Amino acid sequence: MANVVLKDIIKRFGSVQVIHGIDVSIADGEFIVIVGPSGCGKSTLLRMVAGLETVSSGDIFIGDEAVKDKEPMERDIAMVFQNYALYPHMSVRQNMAYGLKIAGVPKDEIRQKVDEAARLLELTLLLDRKPRQLSGGQRQRVAMGRALVREPKVFLFDEPLSNLDAKLRVQMRLEIKELQNKLGITSLYVTHDQVEAMTMADRMIVMNEGVAEQIGTPLDVYEMPRTLFAAQFIGSPAMNIFDARVEKGQVRLGKIALGKTKCKTGAVKLGIRPEHFIPAKQGKLKVKLKIAEPLGANTLIYGEVADTNLPIVISLAGVHQIDGNNDIMGFSVDKAHIHLFDAPSGKRLAD
């Protein structure tokens, strides 16, 4: 177990810089999720921690030890790959024992550790099978088992659930989180799925185009997104973003005044989450309703802000029907749920 510190990590492939200085300090036992769209550099960042990619500049510390120039095997880490990367010619037991065997652990001890890990992951009955005889979820578990028998300082997960079906993904998500809680091993987990990030992370790193847009707890990021990107990436359905103006201390969306602000006069990006609209007859925000998607627990309503053609998504609890006659409905929004971002830079503006 160990803390992990990334100091101003930069990665270049030839002349192309893909990661532009990531700084983060991870406490011992913390579960960090690195989340972002594909191509944002999240996997590259993880692979640099693993030692599978070189670091162009910056430093990586695992347990206060600089590991930048060390081989993967010298870093005392374990990694779970997206495609599991099991050794196809070895049985489950051999797969899990491979690392220990190389480390020169005595045979009895290997046996004991593998049995223990197998029990923990409910793999005991599968130990003599080959990977190709296992289902996706079972392979995933073997990959986990291979990582945890070695009792590494840090666990690295590279999109470990993206090859599983939706139901299994939810189940494995819980299992991984539970296991990490029990073992208390510092973990870095890469995913493009914001739900995984929200549910699993102690803290998350929201990445975009090689930059850490925000580092914070899931609720922090949800409630106080620091950038427009973080605001749109986290939360489902995504936050509504409008081009708005601040005039005389008032936020204005077209002609509608939505509340006071201390921000300077000028163009801003206005963000409101779909779930933060409250139906109100006298609400200032009039919405022309177009399509409703009842999901059971809630209903997604797609429409346009009245008198404009700005698209808007609203999520209401319970079941709602609309009759498709372009009805107008009024909504109000709590001032606390209005997010303002600087128009060119996308940075959050002080409320």
Added chain:
Amino acid sequence: MEKRVTFRGWLLPILLIAPQIVISLIFFFYPAAQAVWQSLFIPDPFGLSARFVGLGNFEFLLSDPFYRASFFTTALFSILVTAFAMVPALFLAVLADRLIKGSSVYRTMLIWPYAVAPAIAGVLWLFMFNTRVGLASWYLGQFGYDWNHVLNGGEAMGLVVLASAWGRISYNFLFFFAALQAVPRSVIEAAAIDGAHFWRRFFTIVLPLISPTTFFLLVVNVVYAFFETFGIIHTITAGGPQQSTTILVYKVFADGFVGQDLGSSSAQSVILLFVVGLLTVIQFKYIEKRVHY
């Protein structure tokens, strides 16, 4: 979904496989049957008459020390050729696998020897090791080694093995290279994280994963060493000195077409047929079990 095509009648399918069957019948089964038939006769030197001798030809062959020596020569030659054709090819493929830039140039250059016809390759090596004017033998002479494969059976064997394996390395390289490229990167990376150094990874992960290719090449190379090396042996040593490089196939030629003993030559072909058949069966039965597909 059923991938096989089902035909309604029998005429079309027969027509479709007919060319293959006709070719096999004319060029493989007919000569093979002829060889079996001829192996039971001793013809006169002019080919005007033949005397039926039953298994006499076989009896004579199996008690002939030269023929038994040729068996041993063939075994040694095939093992050496297969080893020298496969091990360097694998090594070169491993090196090429790690290349990022210029790998296509490297690959193309490694493939060239394969395009050289066996007889030409034989002449090439013969020139290099010519006891009077050969470049290689001259250099060996400078180091005080007196190369003479015309008199020394061991050197003759070494030379034909080298010449036979040389062109074959390209072929094997291509297959090994493709196999190595097909090994998933992440599996190698997982092994690296598990603590395995390069050679350990190679022997415990990579080699088992490319074993189907290795097995295929083993079969193909043994067959090559048995049959297709004729041109090289013929140009370099003509089976000499003192039959030290006379492998079974060469002896079939030498006894049949040089010695004009067609009966014995046919009998040898029949024996060869059985030997190769047996070898292939053994390979598939025992070695394939250890291959991970």
